[in-house]
Amino acid sequence: MKIAFLLFDDLTALDVIGPYEVLARLPGAEARFLSPDGKPVTTDDGLLGLTPGGSIDDAPDLDVLVVPGGWGTRALALADEHAALRAWVRHIAQDAQVVASVCTGSFVLGAAGLLEGKRATTHWNWVDDLRKWGATPVRERVVDEGSIVTAAGVSSGIDMALTLAARLTAPMVAQAIQLGIEYDPAPPYDAGAPDRAPAEVRSLLEARYRGVEVG
């Protein structure tokens, strides 16, 4: 099973490392990281370099593709220089079992034409913007439309990948991976969703995100 994780400049590291830490452990997985040109990329805060195993040209076909989010998704969705990347994502989706996104990675799927008429999600702050790519925005942690699976913000990729792991192999395998990474979450606060976080916490973030476009 050929699985790839897309890397690009200004990505959010946890978006991609969460699903990778689950899916790369699948028995028989041939997993790799790919960047558009095969060169290293830098995270959205400039603190960490990530070196992939190859470029998108090294992967003409895949069983599973995971596209993370981060500020860099806007360029991937819209810039002329990334037209080849969008065409590659569209091509991969023709035969892949699953093309999945985490956080604002869904805008890259949208720009590749994969969300038209589909239910989809992304980070809670930008979910309505998915309409611009023809999707029906949904506020769920994982939205499974069969060959297209989108997940909510940043950390949701772990839940999404466990769901995929069970589908691609067996529930027992997903559970073994969950136990291996000791994913028994116990957040000290119940503030991870906008409808349950304190109002002032939500306002703080909304103010910070105001006017920021991601795709």
Place this chain on the structure above:
Amino acid sequence: MKIAFLLFDDLTALDVIGPYEVLARLPGAEARFLSPDGKPVTTDDGLLGLTPGGSIDDAPDLDVLVVPGGWGTRALALADEHAALRAWVRHIAQDAQVVASVCTGSFVLGAAGLLEGKRATTHWNWVDDLRKWGATPVRERVVDEGSIVTAAGVSSGIDMALTLAARLTAPMVAQAIQLGIEYDPAPPYDAGAPDRAPAEVRSLLEARYRGVEVG
């Protein structure tokens, strides 16, 4: 507030990326990744290169140090070539507000002499081995001994970092970060702890880990 995340060869990426994605977002944080010699490192499966911002020699003092786990912790804890790394961890701990570990990173803390007489945890499969460094092994997700904080396996670093974020700044800040990374976990199975995973899942992993020493 100077915060560093240690990188080394054969680390588990999620161990370090989870806490980084929380703590690097703290207001006023001066965060960086460091490797022993400043050179890039490779994850435990060889799939991803991680390029730090400097070496441990660039950081004579820190407020917060996070040490992740992975197969590479055994070399860090025991190999002669890593004596300087262990001395540096010990030195940093003298003035830091917190030295924290995720998963088998606790063995590096142990080898640096920081766990003697303290309660500590690590990945569930290796928790009893903490005795060899003078610690009292505890099966909890986050073990807070003040200036030394240890977390359980791989994904537990996210919970640990949110706990630390609240302590280092304020609960409101930790909650804003939690909402920013949409950490509202919803694993599809309840298999993340050895006492709740199906017995055959646990046996499968125990067989795989048998004889593997991590520190």
